[in-house]
Amino acid sequence: MKGPVKTILVVDDEPDAIELVEFNLRAAGYRVIAAEDGEEAIRKAREGLPDLIVLDVMLPEVDGMAACRTLKNDPITSDIPVIMLTAKAAEIDRIVGLELGADDYVTKPFSPRELVLRIKNLLSRQDTKAAPLPAKIVVGKLTIDSDRHLVLVSGEPVELTATEFKLLSVLASRRGRVQNREQLLRDVWDYDNYIDTRTVDTHMRRLRRKLGAAADYLGTVRGVGYRFAESSN
């Protein structure tokens, strides 16, 4: 399933840099719009509502950091992921400290490949974050009803704890897509970052045991994460 074409707003004051990035993003299948200073960037972000913004730190007029802060404070644009381009790695710490709300950082010079990867990463995260968990999910002999907080396997109710239920719901709602442990910790444990990733394994184990016959749906993708699939093996 292929989503609609994503639009990226690229902001840099050097035409050469713009051209390079633009060329590579187009090649990767994105639509690109460009801006050359912070003011233009904010205007185009508000008007074009791009799916992601690549923003150079150093800009004439309104500089990149100020632009980032403005974008993130404006409810219209605050959900758009921002990748900041910095000249020196050392700058990143300082920028992060300012809590501008940028979502990722890339140091110049960067390989176009790396930038595209980071963009993909951020966009996919955005996709999965947006969709709220559906109220009911029915797959084969498994039924998940969020309203009633009820799980049925072949019609028989199964008792799950709150965490187990949420884990199952998140996996099932992303049917077929592999979720790595970090994603699961983020989505099930709500940004509670100080939890060991192996904890996910333990809960998967508990889930599988309780689901019995329906445990087949919970597949492991070695080295990557877990996935909800109809035919797992």
Add this chain to the structure above:
Amino acid sequence: MKGPVKTILVVDDEPDAIELVEFNLRAAGYRVIAAEDGEEAIRKAREGLPDLIVLDVMLPEVDGMAACRTLKNDPITSDIPVIMLTAKAAEIDRIVGLELGADDYVTKPFSPRELVLRIKNLLSRQDTKAAPLPAKIVVGKLTIDSDRHLVLVSGEPVELTATEFKLLSVLASRRGRVQNREQLLRDVWDYDNYIDTRTVDTHMRRLRRKLGAAADYLGTVRGVGYRFAESSN
């Protein structure tokens, strides 16, 4: 405000009929999935969870009426409005008499325009179903009469305070669905936000004690909230 695209499941064994309906519904902005017999219809309804079902009365295998009854008896699909297609107007009375639970009837041949109008009508009704508290709720040995502010357990009146009564009513009116403490505070205590969520627990305790034998209906879903259910344990 434009909601998400609605999905309609169309069930008919004549490909021509499906095609006609499908074309017109698509034109009206709906997503359409199709099924050709009752069994397929039930399966696709459970898995696809469409927002509405258009169901022909005459079908091979499991016929339309049986399918309708099955759909309406299954908690997963029972909320989905069903429009039945019948060949003769005279049939409608008979079908209504069977109390299948269908929400509307359209006789063949029908104008696509008419069908679309009825669909819109049913869907909008679905959206605005903000369910006010019903006047009377009777579940097993428990009777709640809002008008008289009266609760009976196995025919015996039970004295409840105003808060207890409202809490019980709200829970009972959402039978089966789990309500978290915030929801209960909102609906029972009317937006009085400065109340500790643990207060809900205390009132649940008082309610349970007063209800005695009927306290079984009040289930706890650990980590989530409370639920009114017929079989709690």
Add this chain to the structure above:
DNA sequence: AGTCGGCGTTACGCAAATGTAACCTAGGCG
């Protein structure tokens, strides 16, 4: 003023749920 019932809060203890660590198993690679 004094009493009383209803309500929100707080304290406490038990049991379920949870996170972690340790050990075991199996798949992938040389």
Add this chain to the structure above:
DNA sequence: CGCCTAGGTTACATTTGCGTAACGCCGACT
């Protein structure tokens, strides 16, 4: 064939959530 790593499995200490009871405030009624 044996190592190595990722994940399965198990056990356990800790944490959390809730039932329960007791307290104190407040308004109504006497």
